[in-house]
Amino acid sequence: MINNLNFEIISKDGIARNGLLHLNHGTIKTPAFMPVGTGGCVKAILKRDLEENGAQIILGNTLHLWMRPGMDIIQSHKGLHNFIQWQKPILTDSGGFQVFSLKELCKITEEGVKFASPINGSKLFLTPEKSIQIQSILNSDIVMIFDECTPYQIGSHIITMEEACDSMKLSLRWSKRSMDEFKRQENKNFIFGIVQGGFYENLREESINGLLDIGFNGYAIGGLSVGEPKEYLHQILEFISPKIPDNFPKYLMGVGTPEDIVNAVYNGVDMFDCVMPTRNARNGWLFTRYGNIKIKNSKYKNDLNNLDPTCDCYTCINFTRSYLHHLQITKEINASMLNTIHNLHFYLNMMNEIRESIHERKFDIWKKNFLEDRSSNI
Incomplete structure (x- = not known):
């Protein structure tokens, strides 16, 4: 089984599956865990030790790399792989989750997100187009669309269906703009959509259908592990995963414990990232x-x-x-x-x-x- 991302399912046991994900800097075996190297470095470990321990792909972050060292430095190295001397695949998060974490310090509009740099206070404006342009300069093997990460609650206020719906539809509009910019860049790598919709199944299904209409190379499940009760995570994951066609890679963002990963694999998920192993270490x-x-x-x-x-x-x-x-x-x-x-x-x-x-x-x-x-x- 293969699609235009060159994702092959080579064996299955129930819904769980083994795959091969062919990317421009190499092929990874799935299910796969991606160590998080937010600013171009997986903290407290050398590249040599990452490779010796079997890391196939790492994750970087668009927002952090844009702020520091800046795209002029990355361009002078002809991409992030050369800058950090990692010649295996790299996936870059678009910055949407970091915007979520800075929510009280930023202003979200239809056009994009205005916020002050947490490094030097300078005024920044990140849009779907800008996020894709940055990821093209980074030469990310997998580019993520720019989305709004819908929280489970703000303070004591549980996000309502109406609020989650507005957020999800904004993410869908940003997804289309991300794809349009990806095509304008004539990017030869691959781009994933991100399913949002909070903890409302009808919104999650609407998000999936909208992303499938746009047509991405793979699909990520976002907006989980954002403070919700554990049973909600499992409930939403069990609902979402079967609705993403099997011939696409499925990526659960920011999750999590070993137990969470094992249960997600059981539900057909192929890719994972989380800061937990390095931060806890x-x-x-x-x-x-x-x-x-x-x-x-x-x-x-x-x-x-x-x-x-x-x-x-x-x-x-x-x-x-x-x-x-x-x-x-x-x-x-x-x-x-x-x-x-x-x-x-x-x-x-x-x-x-x-x-x-x-x-x-x-x-x-x-x-x-x-x-x-x-x-x-x-």
């Missing part, structure tokens, strides 16, 4: 097969065991929990580096196991065992 929160470890807790001070007995990453092979505890407590830079190596290895190895289990038609068994192991809390 820097804060001493480590993922293991048998539950999460807060390494700065005093009980690890004299613990001579390796971090995760099932893990073969550089950190687990070489260092004890006691040493990692010491680094975290004394705020050594090496704590962030070693913790990040482990957490990303955990996520990327989890995706390897998922792909293998789908290929062997054993995903249900693997999923059951994995979730049971994770809840055992060593």
